[in-house]
Amino acid sequence: MNSKILFVEPPKDYWFIMGEYLPPPTVLLILAAYVERELPDMEIEILDCQAQEKTWEDIGKHVESFSPGIVSTSGFTCNAYACARVAEIAKKVNEDIVTVLGGLHFSQVPEESLSDFPEIDYIVRGEGEQTLVELIKTLRNGKNAKDVKGLSFTHNGNIIHTPDRPLIENLDLLPYPAYHLVEDQTKKYHFTMMAGKNTIYMVMEGSRGCTHKCSFCTQWSHWNRTWRTKSAKRIADEVQYLNDSFGGQFIWFTDDNFDYQRRGKELYSELKQRKFKDDIMLFFQARTDDVANNPDLVAKFREVGNYWVMMGVESHSKETLKEFKKGISVPDSYKAVKVLNESDIFSHAMFVIGTRNDTQESINDLRQFSMDLGSDFSIYTCLTPYPGTVYYKTAKKNGWIEDPNYANYDMAHAIMPTETLALKEVQEELWKCYRERYGSIPRNIAGVFSRKKLKRNLYRHYAGQQVLRKLRRLI
Numbered sequence: 001m002n003s004k005i006l007f008v009e010p011p012k013d014y015w016f017i018m019g020e021y022l023p024p025p026t027v028l029l030i031l032a033a034y035v036e037r038e039l040p041d042m043e044i045e046i047l048d049c050q051a052q053e054k055t056w057e058d059i060g061k062h063v064e065s066f067s068p069g070i071v072s073t074s075g076f077t078c079n080a081y082a083c084a085r086v087a088e089i090a091k092k093v094n095e096d097i098v099t100v101l102g103g104l105h106f107s108q109v110p111e112e113s114l115s116d117f118p119e120i121d122y123i124v125r126g127e128g129e130q131t132l133v134e135l136i137k138t139l140r141n142g143k144n145a146k147d148v149k150g151l152s153f154t155h156n157g158n159i160i161h162t163p164d165r166p167l168i169e170n171l172d173l174l175p176y177p178a179y180h181l182v183e184d185q186t187k188k189y190h191f192t193m194m195a196g197k198n199t200i201y202m203v204m205e206g207s208r209g210c211t212h213k214c215s216f217c218t219q220w221s222h223w224n225r226t227w228r229t230k231s232a233k234r235i236a237d238e239v240q241y242l243n244d245s246f247g248g249q250f251i252w253f254t255d256d257n258f259d260y261q262r263r264g265k266e267l268y269s270e271l272k273q274r275k276f277k278d279d280i281m282l283f284f285q286a287r288t289d290d291v292a293n294n295p296d297l298v299a300k301f302r303e304v305g306n307y308w309v310m311m312g313v314e315s316h317s318k319e320t321l322k323e324f325k326k327g328i329s330v331p332d333s334y335k336a337v338k339v340l341n342e343s344d345i346f347s348h349a350m351f352v353i354g355t356r357n358d359t360q361e362s363i364n365d366l367r368q369f370s371m372d373l374g375s376d377f378s379i380y381t382c383l384t385p386y387p388g389t390v391y392y393k394t395a396k397k398n399g400w401i402e403d404p405n406y407a408n409y410d411m412a413h414a415i416m417p418t419e420t421l422a423l424k425e426v427q428e429e430l431w432k433c434y435r436e437r438y439g440s441i442p443r444n445i446a447g448v449f450s451r452k453k454l455k456r457n458l459y460r461h462y463a464g465q466q467v468l469r470k471l472r473r474l475i
């Protein structure tokens with residue numbers, strides 16, 4: 001096998017609910033940086049089809065001209081087929097190319113993926129950096145991959161799963177993501193609705209995993225219910241690096257749970273010393289209880305550039321929150337939204353419809369609750385049985401999954417009916433949520449002329465009706 005690796009970010013549908021955006025190929029940049037450091041003789045390329053406006057055919061042409069020994073890609077559940085197609089294209093160009101895929105979807109369903117997509121040679125389960133490097137070393141030495149931890153692959157017609165790999169203890173030891181490998185494109189990464197078209201959008205990891213156990217989420221099982229954070233200094237250094245070296249301004253923290261309680265104070269004082277305020281826009285995802293319990297700290301982060309916080313409010317119903325094993329309460333959600341609003345931080349609440357006992361009435365109650373809550377922005381989603389979640393197991397066992405097409409697992413498509421609502425009706429209920437929240441003319445006029453710039457952007461986006469029209473088409 002030669003010493004060339006090609007990472008491919010395939011063409012992907014964007015998530016129309018959040019408008020038009022172009023994200024950096026974050027995972028590939030993280031993996032490429034590690035390979036580059038550990039195996040300096042490797043020749044590494046990243047083909048970002050989104051930013052470079054490449055088609056599926058172009059991928060084949062690129063594989064042919066670069067002639068890599070390995071082709072790798074990554075994606076969420078809704079991108080599973082796109083990832084498999086990359087492997088298929090590589091194999092069509094040259095069947096000796098080794099195809100390596102990873103990420104939370106393939107980690108959860110390795111058997112199924114290897115059987116359905118024989119063009120995938122190796123699936124890296126769980127944390128990727130060390131396994132990928134060890135696999136490359138093993139293949140270059142012509143050895144058998146069975147001794148590499150964290151892999152699934154087919155050998156002589158049998159699927160082999162090597163033992164899980166222990167997690168990296170200190171995330172500070174990871175290199176910075178390899179934005180230098182996509183330097184020509186960095187100016188293109190943007191998130192129009194959230195930060196404007198000309199603000200460079202970058203994604204960075206402050207931590208990995210989550211210690212909670214929400215029944216609809218894949219993250220805790222993917223990271224074995226652990227939470228590891230980079231140090232406050234390392235996080236601030238990385239923000240500074242992205243900003244100084246590549247002009248990164250709108251920085252989306254990948255952390256599923258920002259965790260003000262455990263690291264807020266330290267991180268705030270570290271970021272404060274860097275004096276980023278006017279240059280940086282930080283986006284966090286946080287739990288409502290954490291925000292509600294740390295109002296002063298949350299407010300302070302506004303001073304260091306945190307201008308948008310997204311929270312999983314999920315439901316108005318105690319029973320549903322219990323079923324989700326979310327560990328938050330409705331009063332937490334009210335308080336958290338109030339804390340953000342009073343701190344001039346854009347409050348973004350996420351809601352889920354479509355649990356088994358949801359009815360038209362209960363979804364109507366959720367809609368009313370979401371209006372009453374007072375968040376600047378609400379996103380409604382359909383309960384989606386992602387492989388690896390508790391829901392997936394229950395839904396599969398009970399035959400609730402009516403749509404097995406992973407391309408639709410984007411939380412905007414209804415995948416399961418409820419006891420009283422058919423699939424189509426769940427889809428219609430989702431549309432009603434958006435119509436009620438964003439289809440009202442007086443509310444739209446107020447939004448479009450709001451004093452808050454972010455609210456104006458958002459309402460302009462929604463008033464354009466694209467989202468409502470697209471959702472309507474799903475019914």
Ligand code: B12
Pocket residue numbers: 012013014015023024025026027030031072073074075076077078079100101102103104105124126127128129132203205217218219252253254255256381386387409410411
């Ligand atoms: C940033 C983000 C986005 C951004 C940008 C994505 C991007 N391209 O950078 C935006 C806003 C666009 C987005 C959109 C969506 N997202 Co999103 N997103 C995230 C978030 C917060 C971070 C992703 C990330 O970069 N993580 C950091 C990387 C390093 O972690 P990782 O992917 O697990 O990778 C490690 C290993 O898994 C492994 N690995 C991964 N891939 C590969 C590949 C190889 C070859 C190897 C060797 C190893 C390997 O190695 C890595 C390092 O150890 C995650 C949650 C999270 N914390 O991961 C949700 C998450 C991935 N998103 C999710 C979802 C559902 C979506 C949407 C469908 C809708 C929505 N409700 O948000 C859309 C889909 C858009 C689309 N059509 O592709 C879900 C996916 C669930 C699932 N099973 O599919 C997640 C997990 C959130 C959640 N908790 O449910 N998202």
